[in-house]
Amino acid sequence: MKSNRKMTITHALLFLMVLGLTVYFTVTILQCPLVGMKVKQEDQYWVVEQIYEHGWASSQPIEEGNIVELVDGEETEKHSTVRRFGRVEMAKSVTILDNDLKSRTFDISYGNMTPKELFYLLFPLLYAAVTISLSIFLYVKMKSDQSAIILIYFLLSLGLCFVGASMSARGDVIGRVSTNITLPSTIILFMHFLNRYFSKYGLVFIRTPSLVRLYMIYLFFLFVLVGNPFFPVINKYISEFKLLFFSSLVFYFLFYLIQFYMKYKNSEGKAILKILGATVFLAFGPFSIFYAMPTILFHKAFLSAEITTISLIIIPIAIVYLQVAEKLFDIEFFLDRLRYYSFNSFLFTILIILLLRFAVGIQLPTSTMAMVFIVLFICTLVFIYVKEYLDYKLRHHLFSQKGDFGMGLYTFFQKTKYETKVSSLVTKLEHEIKDVLLVKKVVYAEVFREGVKGDWVLKDQHEYPASLAYEIAKLNWVHYRIGTIIEVMNGFLLVIGGDNQNKKIFFLGMKKQKTNFNIQERIWLETLAHISSILFENLQLIEDLIEEIENYKVKDNDKEKQHYPFWLSRLLFSLAEKERANLSIDLHDSVLQDQLQLLREVEKISGKVENQSAKHDLVDLKERMLDNIHLIRETCNELRPPFLNELGIIQSLQNLVDQTKLRSNFILKSELDPSIRTLDPEDELVLYRVVQELLNNAMKHSLASEVQIALRNHNHFLSLTYCDDGIGIDMLKLNDSFKTMGIFGMKERIRSIGGTIDIHSAPGEGMQVQISLQIGGDSA
Incomplete structure (x- = not known):
């Protein structure tokens, strides 16, 4: 408690000292203009050696080489700043002897200040x-941190x-x-803060020993x-x-900053590093681009150092934001948007500058033109951001399809790309047109032609x-093609599909404002109709194909022997296995990996927690996660037989039998012929799926006490x-359909590889299945 009180007193004293110095500096700066006149002694006179460009002397008729006779009415050498630093500063008046040996006294004041000098x-x-304001805000909000x-x-x-430098x-x-x-x-405090913040x-x-060494060197x-006043040798340098x-501190800091970024650029602190990088660029970029580089290359700056350092105010604001913000803004989105808007603003600004220079004929000094460029660029950038905000508030382009037809079309077809039924697509189109165009009524209809040249009839x-x-x-x-809009008495007709013998159309009632469609709305309707026509055609083909498949059987006098064609069964099961494999890979590479990562994080947290109740809860959570991981792995194995190609059919079936024994409550007896080595991959997969289906049915439905399964090889059979x-x-009572992948699914799988299957079962009599398949001579 006492230590906290001492720390509070220490903080208060330091703050009061800084505040007192700031007040003293502020009062002095307001009372004493920057004279900006360097002098040197030649013979017995003090001569003006250099005049600072932005000081008071630069706006007076004082030239280099003039003699300074008096400062504040006294001899020049008696003035404190002349004696200590060889400069005329902190003075109220100065008497100058010009080149014509005329003496003139100047009062030093802030009168007639230009806007630049005021800045x-x-x-x-x-x-x-x-x-100081940010410091008070931080202390009130986070003084315990x-x-x-x-x-x-x-x-x-x-x-x-900053104010002390002035x-x-x-x-x-x-x-x-x-x-x-x-x-x-x-620099040292900034490194210390970053070390605490990133911890x-x-x-x-930066490691603590290195930080301690920095403070010792400081x-x-x-x-x-x-x-240094007591050692003339030191004072000289x-x-x-x-x-x-x-300079050494700056390079030392940059070295650690670059090293830190390269080490942790893909870590949790990635967003913070990008915010820091953007802050440094925005703070020091103007100074580098408009002052330092032009000075080095052209020996003349586009803007003064004082102007370009305005952006340094970004540093304290950004750092305080990092400290206070619980959730950081989306830096990726900000940088992408800033690059895009800056590029547009830059092109617009260049165009305006060229028009002013060549079309209007306005000739301005390079520094003034650079200032105009910067102001225009910033204003354009701000205008774009303001427009984006107003769009969000007033039009909701990104959040509502009303008024934004391009986004509306994209969003709609993203929602409908997985539709498989014509009726569902029609319903969504009706809702979409109502929502976007605000029409009172939307009705779908079909018309067809009676005969080749007959009348058109409404279905x-x-x-x-x-x-x-x-x-x-x-x-x-x-005569009406797809996309045609026909105006009728109480609304409009829109053709969205069909050919010369039939048409699919929508009737659109009047808009709520009872106005006609404008150009954008007509273009939107035509585009919607053309793309919808393709969707209609494809969905109709899919529905026809599914219906044809359901009705497409090889006819036989014996109803039990009717089945789908060999090639169709093979194709459908091949597609199904491919989808199973894709789903298994997706589960393994996404959900399973995420669960494993979460498990490792829970274990890491559990090692740090000391509270026994919380530790017990974490153990329970870990056990549940392990169960989920096991379940996902089992699902992946069922979707895609594990190592079937590598282990072969016998070992894979043995693994399946062993797993079933662990999960079932019946006696499972198996006989698997070890002489069976390599089969056709498709045959192996079918046999594995059939056995898998039989054992699953036994566990879920049979209520059996004993199950027997055997796979044998008899002379290539x-x-x-x-x-x-x-x-x-x-x-x-079983329904023979591709939609039922149980008993009849097994039948079609066996028939698809040229095998035969006999199934005998009746209520209370169990089930017997006999499958026979011919294999090649080298298969066994």
């Missing part, structure tokens, strides 16, 4: 205000560094000392800064020492209103015998 004045103060406390130190150090430029000793302390500390995800950014750096130390016309039947019957439909003493079945 240079206010931005450091704004940055400090943002960091150690990583939040480190982040607060980082933010306060960053804000104080004071340092004015020659203030406290500002210079503050900048020397806070500038390197921001929540089990990731290591303390040595501060010791050198404090002691102190500026180079500070620059080297800070089942008694089911429709007389007025609609009359409107449809009076038209000569041979295989015989499979099965019998049980169960309740039996009435063979006359």
Whole structure:
């Protein structure tokens, strides 16, 4: 309790110190403009050596080479900033002797400031205000979180560094000392925060010994800064020492950041790394693109360093977001959308700049043109994002098909691509047209032609209103193609399918606003009709094929011997096995692997939990997951016989028998001829499926106490015998259809490979099955 109170007092004192320094710096900056005049002593005079571009002196009639006679009414060398740093700063007035030996006194003030100078004045103060506000917000929200406390130190150090740098430029000793302390500390504190932050995800950014060494080196750096006035040799190179130390810290941080990204780019922290990467790019990108690179390549920047550092304000905001947010925004979606919108904004901005330059003839300086480009680019980008938000609020393009015909068509056909019945497709089309066009009524109808050149007749016309039947019957439909929209008295007729002898049509009632279809609605209807016609045709073919298959049997005088053609049975069972294999692979590669991963995670969590009640619950959960994994594996094995090709039919059947013995409550006796080695793969699969079906039926339905199964080889003939003493079945009541893959499914499988099967059963008499199959001479 006492330690917490001490920590709270320590935090409060540090915050008050930073706040006090910020207030002092702010008041001083507002009172003392940046003069921006470097001087040097020549003979007995102080001469203007350099004028800073954005300082007060740059807007005055003061030139390099002028003599500075007085500062604040006193001799120049007596002014503190001249004596310490060789600069005229923190002054109220200055007396200049120009090249014509005319003396003139200037009052230093913020009068007649340009917007650019005002920005240079206010931005450091704004940055400090943002960091202090974010620090207060963090402390109120997460003061018990150690990583939040480190982040607060980082933010306060960053804000104080920014405003202190402005004071340092004015020659203030406290500002210079503050900048020397806070500038390197921001890098170390940022690394410390990232280390704490990523530890929540089990990731290591920097190891503790390395972090401790960084703090020790930093303390040595501060010791050198404090002691440099007493060591002239050190003082001579102190500026180079500070620059080297800070540059080393930056490279050290970048090294760890790159190493960390390469190591964990596919881990749980992937989204965080991308947010950090986007933050760094957006913060430092403008400085690199518009200031650093042009300066290196062309010796002239497009924009000043002060302008390009505006984006640095992104850093504290993004870091606080990472700390506070419980759920991160979709960085992948954000980056994809940003790239797309930025590309469009860039092309539009280039076009406008070219029009201004060549069509309108506006000639602007390069820096001003660059500023115009940036402002126009940002405004265009913001406009696109605002439009997207308004679309979401007002039109719901992505969430409703009304008003967005392209998305509506895509969504509709995604929903209907698995339909197998014409009637179901018709129903969905009716709902779709009603929802999108807001019409009062949608009615499906079919018309057909009596004879080659007869009249067109409405099918089942008694089911429709007389007025609609009359409107449809009076038209000569041979002239209307698919997609045609015909206006009638109370609505519209749309042709969605058919040929010269029959047509499929929709009657569309009037829109709720009683308006005609506009161009977009007509195009949408025509597109819907053309694509629907293809779906109608395919579904009709599928329905006809299924009906034909159900009715397609080889006729025989003996009803029991009627069966499907050999080639048809073989084809259908081959397709069924292929689908079984695909489903087995999908289950194994997706659901089973996910369950195994979850099991490993539960085991990992269980090892960390100390609460016995929670540990017991995790053990129960683990047992249930193991049961599910076993069930999925069993399902995969049933869908696709395991290692049938590798083990052969005998060993595979033996494994199946052994599994059945473990799961069944009857005595299972088996006799499998070991001389049977390799059969045709299709024959092996059929025999395995038949035995599997027989044993499943025995477990589920037979109520048998004893089951016998035997597979023998007699002179190139295989015989499979099965019998049980169960309740039996009435063979006359079974329905012979492909839709029933039980007894008759076994019959068709055996017949598809050229074998014979006899099944005898009656209620109370059990079941006996005898299968015979001829095999080649090398098969056994």
